[in-house]
Amino acid sequence: MMKQITDGDLKAASPAQLKEYCNALREEIFRTVSVCGGHLSSNLGTVELTVALHRVFDLPHDKLIFDVGHQCYTHKLLSGRANTFHTLRKRGGLSGFPKRSESEYDCYDTGHAGTAISAALGFAKARDLKGETYNVIALVGDGSFNNGLVYEALNSIKILGSRVLIVLNDNGMSISPTVGGMHELLGEMKGKPPLDDVRLFERFGLSYRGVVNGNDLNELLPALEEAKNDLRHGSVLLHVSTKKGQGYSFCECAPVETHGVSPSQKQSEYNAALGEELCRLAELHPEIVAVTAAMTDNLGLRPFFEKYPARAFDVGICEEHASVLCASMAAAGMKPYYAIFSTFLERAFDEIIHDICAQELPVTLCIDRAGVSGADGETHQGVFDLSFLSFIPNLTVAIPKDIGEFRAMLRASADFRGPLAIRYPREGSEGAISDVKIGKFEVLHSTMSDITMLAAGERCLRIAEEVRGNALAEGLDVGLINARFLRPLDEELLLSLPQNTLITLEDNALIGGLGDAVARFYRARGIEKTVLNFGVGDRFLPHGEPKELMDDFGLGKADILAAMRKHYARG
């Protein structure tokens, strides 16, 4: 555990001392992330920048907002959290993202890209309306500068007329390398006097300052002081160039691989299967294309991008645009696969409804990190996707029971002619590749008893198997069904079930998920069944181990078993 460095220490430090502080911070981050997992290279890259911000500004009176927030570790270490930093990303410990509940130094929670400038403008406007005087700083990576929300915020600087400092942390990377017109523009600004391009930012009401080496305090501190001074007169964009992974050569050389580090031994990953299957299908189906929003590697699509570069598109952190691109390519005869993390798909909700589903276009959404996803916490828990996909007409929603079934679903998808969503967790087990028919469940254990379980997805099936084992040990026999489609449900099977008590399990919010769907199915037909639902309760899930979280927040085996015993006793 490192000694707590305060902003007072930073303000009093000599250049040599500051450098020592940076070394200590960098070591502490490396040590902790090696144990706890987390975002490594992005935090290594921003040590000096964060130290400079804490030295030059008066936090928490001044407001510092981190875009995405995965680069806030130095900030946490500097704001009274050095002694708890070893709890990073652990249940009950520090979050890997800014959290207002954790410290007054965290003024605004983030987690998804592109919100910081909007949030800074909100704070600045509130400050002006209330006659307060603090500075507001948004720290934004160049990856987010591709995102439409950042542009919307830039566009409104003049409308709102409240002063903010935007520090553009330009390391040429999102999780994947940054792409697109804005990226090229920023890149050229690094190389030469950026006369034309400076004008662009001026148009939006920003005075431009840059480019500063963000890993060199000798450049950074005076530049930040000047920016702070300019901020008295208007909004400022300070363009800072940093090196992702700075200080650890293997991180500098592999910023994608060291963006996020996981401490645990990994099981097989669904994303590898996605890459393999899409490569295989693309050979047979020339109309297949793949689209991602700055997540090529995390989604397993690197092999596809390498094998089919002309049919693979990383459009940057642009979830909405990616959706419309898929819809329109489908309208023009292509077969697009759009791979994305569950919570980031929320950004494309409107386009899924109107562009993809209302037009009944054959776009396949490959939704990774679905369900309880663990250590990244609230903003990354994929526990709403079944709920927000459940009511969209024309959409088919599939939930594979393992990687083999995921492969089978992908194979079946190639000839499927409507909008399709397949949601799956990060890790899981392999398993046989057998045929999957759209809208057909699989009976895993049939029973003569009055209770059967319907479980969706690998983790819930595993819980169900364990509960079933425990029940059997007590002499209670229960059936188990792999409920692998939310839409359509397997109507034939549901109608044929003799059991009166059905128990549903899903790693999704209880509201709007599989449990509601099954209960609604019987209710609409006037069929009396007792349907008991287990899933995530009505709350935001904090960070922690998925298994623990599921156990504590709605999918505890003891609770399921207790419900079973109770209903057994009745029957």
Next chain:
Amino acid sequence: MMKQITDGDLKAASPAQLKEYCNALREEIFRTVSVCGGHLSSNLGTVELTVALHRVFDLPHDKLIFDVGHQCYTHKLLSGRANTFHTLRKRGGLSGFPKRSESEYDCYDTGHAGTAISAALGFAKARDLKGETYNVIALVGDGSFNNGLVYEALNSIKILGSRVLIVLNDNGMSISPTVGGMHELLGEMKGKPPLDDVRLFERFGLSYRGVVNGNDLNELLPALEEAKNDLRHGSVLLHVSTKKGQGYSFCECAPVETHGVSPSQKQSEYNAALGEELCRLAELHPEIVAVTAAMTDNLGLRPFFEKYPARAFDVGICEEHASVLCASMAAAGMKPYYAIFSTFLERAFDEIIHDICAQELPVTLCIDRAGVSGADGETHQGVFDLSFLSFIPNLTVAIPKDIGEFRAMLRASADFRGPLAIRYPREGSEGAISDVKIGKFEVLHSTMSDITMLAAGERCLRIAEEVRGNALAEGLDVGLINARFLRPLDEELLLSLPQNTLITLEDNALIGGLGDAVARFYRARGIEKTVLNFGVGDRFLPHGEPKELMDDFGLGKADILAAMRKHYARG
């Protein structure tokens, strides 16, 4: 009914004949919209531009995509739909928006802002991959140029490397006048040689051409021919200046008021109450601010904007940014009211979850045009909001029974300290302003019989009252409850209800709405009730009269009455 003009006619026409065609089209649009309602001034402004596009390009081989799509009337008249144009926006008649199901000239359905450039890129990319040769044109208003999705598309032009023509129809308006940095930039480009700003578009891979008077075919036709020629070498932005309402002086002078025209005699409007109440509350609560996304007038906020200009923000068509702005202002101590149409709120879904609700910030969402909204069709039916708000933790969702209750809810909201959504239709009846307690239903008719109805919102309560009247006439007594909160439900009341059969009514999708919530409530507690749900079935609702649509797609009185009779007979 006007004579059908074909693209062949246009291509063969003399300048004088073209002008006559334009006059005839303009008259036909004016005449039809006067009867059927619809978008008036936007269509009057784009007659020449559409005629020029049809003359210069080879439709439907070439693909013309309308952003938003509310300006497609001339296009419909020119593409074989002159003889059905009198059915515009009527049930079973022509849609007011492009529809692939209607004509091969409509290659991509639109309705929400900002999708056209993404869609054009998708078509262009598919064309190139398939070795086809058509041109792709996106017609985009300057209002959409504020939208983040447009920026995301611009940013990916270089990534995708497929040629598109973007025709920027710059009339200085969204529905409200366009605002922001991009608007200023475009405005200056109209006035002088746009050297710096041209560079911006070049950065994004567009060669810039402009500015052309889009209401003058003598300027427009050669410019479009040149743009078409340039398009062989790369993507082109053609900047066209048009006058919204062109040709009808009262439309030119009042483009906001004549943007959309409604043929029917109006009832009272909820939006007027919103403006009045917010003005009233703002006097007492200096922390109240109001935010809209380019819809100030349609949402009734004009009085607030006039009375409190420093506390009122129209940020342009930027639904995401508006949400984050509200969340952050709330985090900084303000009390924001964000008024928006139901379907446009889908664009801010992610930010409602993570910025507003996960942080439990006191933002009030005033959701207008909720429920079946009629003549605008699929993209404007507010029938998903209860579903997509139902599962968001920390959110309170209110559904007023009339304008009086809406006023009461707004008054109660001023001291409410969490995220709150109030959803209401466009029109309704006044009604008394009496106290509303959060999470408390209102019993309108109690009954000794075994059936009671729970109805949400004015229109469903009206249906319920009528059904109840019919039932009483048959000797069946049924109760009626104003279920004015989806979250939280009135648990105390629900637990105390003696009836075994409950009937829910909502002008929302059945999946994920009030009916599911009530059934889930009892199911979770092991209480046996028969809960019958009436609402919108699992499909996209076409355009038509709201009353007719509700009758046909899930809320028919005869069906409800039949269900009641059946359960009465049982009981």
